[in-house]
Amino acid sequence: MTRSSLWKRLLIGLVCLWGVLASLPNAFYGRVELHNDAVAEIEKANGVATSEQDVALAAWPNWLPSSLMNLGLDLRGGAHLLGRVELADVYKARMDSLWPEVRDAMRDLRDQVGAVRRAPAPDGTLRVTLSEPSGMAAAIEAVQKLSQPVITLTGVGQSTLDVTADGADMVITLSEAEQRATDDRTMQQSLEIIRNRVDEAGTREPTIQRQGTDRILIQVPGIGSAAELKGLIGTTAKLTFNPVVRTTTNANESPGARNLLLPSREQKGVYYVIEETPVVSGEELTDAQPSFDQNNRPAVSFRFDGTGARKFGDYTAANIGAPFAIVLDGEVISAPVIQSHIAGGSGIITGSFTVEEATELAVLLRAGALPAKMEFLEERTIGPELGADSIAAGKLAAVIGLVAVAGYMIASYGLFGTFAVLALAVNLVLLVAILSSIGATLTLPGIAGIVLTMGMAVDANVLIFERVREELRAGMSPGRAMDAGFERAFSAIFDSNITGLLVALIMFFIGSGAVRGFAVTTSIGILTSMFTAVYVTRLIIELYLGWRRPKAIVV
Structure with a gap:
């Protein structure tokens, strides 16, 4: 049999070695997961580690790979929520x-x-009363100048506002095209904000998808309960900076038109009457970080974008000596008196925070406020016991499949069937290594894809060995028969795997959820099976023939 060049042998050996090392962390999943969590926490704390984190860090060598296959909701347990975004709230805010x-x-x-x-x-409707209705036409013309063209494919030629007259009143609403565009923007913004919050909270591979016109599906593996997830997502972290009208101790006092009566977080029994329209909102924040104030108490520093910085600076310059309320989720957390013009668009939020509260508030502010409230229509917690049962069932299916395939190959092809089984083991190791390296999420359909890959992986070996049998019957020597078997079966192997790969790719791009998980493992499995069946099996047979130099072989 023609020997492969040295560089090919070394390359195949290095790939196999990498597969073993990269897949190894999954054999010690809990230990490596604690190690990875400790690394992430220490980085967030600027290199400062607790004693527990030091123990977790030492549980896995730093020189070994530590990437893991993420386990999906059906394997690990976690939380499932289906929420509806109240889109009408956005119209009111507009x-x-x-x-x-x-x-x-x-x-x-x-x-x-x-x-x-x-x-x-x-x-969602703005109604403006004019004391002189005769000027309605001029008023409508002036307000229409505030309207902008709707920039969507379906809204070409339409403007954002519909302005009509109703007696002495001017009625302003969002146009139908702008409502559709607003709905799309709101849903996209909600998806991104939820994804940012869930990711910054340290969870793994959440599934966050839009369903229909106003619903969002959220699935987060590894989180304790649906209530915990709902508490994180449902926190709007809506921050505004509002002018203070007055303070009061009467919780039932009427704040007046276009004013709000809000409680103080720090001073129990004290209420602030503030203007409803904020000067600056949290949407204009570009950054928020936990910090400490001049008294070394936990606080949150923030910075506005250009527009927010200008409005903030102009207001503070014009209202020196006046109180200014910082409002978070319907509570006045601080109401400092403006001492001087605050330029640059940065500041600090102080209050009775703990370090953890300041850190959580900074995370929520960085993620941004949800543009509208969410009503949770469905919530479900999948316990880790169910996930453990699923993993056990998947392992059992994989073992049964592996034993059945191995038994068939050894019974059909003897020693060379054993070589094919060794290549199949390498195939599974490489498959797990690649899934771990790319951070893919393993689900029950993904396990099904792995089991299917085991059956598909030996197809190429069957084609090769049957071709070798034909060449041996034709009188070829063992070495030449092996060369001919690998060379002449390659085109059939390539064609069959390419068609399977195309189907898997189509499933990935068109499908979603479980279908995509199946497609990912199947696609990677096809690629690894081609490599192991053609190159790894050949290398094993080359080493055997070079070592034993048999006069005849039985395939």
Whole structure:
């Protein structure tokens, strides 16, 4: 048999060695997982480690690979939520933020429209009453200038606002095209914010998908309960900076039109009456980090974007000596008095925080506020016991499949069947190594893909060995028969695996969820089976023939 060149042998050997090392952490899953968590926590703490983290860090050698296959919800247990985004809240917020702009647009038309006030209207509608209805046309024209073109494929030629007259009232709503575009933006923003929050909380491989027009599916493996996940996601972390009108101790006091009555977090029994429209909101934050104030108490430092920095600076310059409320989720966490013009768009939030609370608040602020409330329609906790049962069943299926394939190959091809089984073992090791290295999530359908790969992997060896048998019957020597078997079977092996790979890729790009998990393991399995069946098996047979130099072989 023609010997492969030395560099090919070394390359095949190195690939196999890498597969063994890269797949090894999965044999010590719990220990390596604790090691990886300790590494991540120590990095967050700027290299400072606790005694428990030192123990976890020492549980696995740093010089060995530590990447693991992430276990899906059905294997590890975790939390499942289905939430509905209240899109109508976004329309209300848009109209609330539009009112100051409309009021400013009317300022130059006072002689035509008279006094302007906001009238009660349903959420998502802005109704403005003019004391001089004769100026309605001029008012509508001025407000329409605030409208912008809708930039979507379906909204070409339409504007963002619909402005109509209703007696002495001007009625402003979002156009139908803008509502559709707003819905898409809101859902996309909600998806990204939820993903950021879940990822920063240290969980692994969450599944976060949009379903229908207003629903989001959230599945997070490894989290304790659906209530814990709901508490994290449901926290809006809505931060605003509002002018303070006055303080009071009466919880039932009427705040007045366009004002809010909010409790103080630090001073029990104290309430702040603040203007409903904020000067700056958390949406204009670009960064938030846990820090300490001048008294070495936990705090959160923040920085605004250009627009927020300008508004923040202008307001503080014009209101020196006035209190300024920092509002978080409906509570006034701090109301400092503006001492001077604050330029640069940065500041610090102080309050009765612990270090953990300041860190969590910074995480939520960095992720951003959810653009609308979420109503959770379905919540489910999958216990780790169910995941353990699934893993046990998957292992049993894999073992049964491996034993059945090995028994068939050895019974059919004897010693060369054993070589094929060794190559199959290498194939499984490489498959696990690649899944670990790319951070793929293993699910029950993924295990099914692995089991299917074991059956497909020996197909190539069957083609090769049957071809070798034909060449031996034709009178070829063992070495030449082996060369001919590998060379002449390659085209059939390549064609069959390429067609299987194309189907798996189509499943990956078109499918979702479990279908994609199956497609990933199947695709990688096809590639590794081609490598092991053609190159690893050949190398094993080369070594055997070179060592024993048999006069005849039985395949």
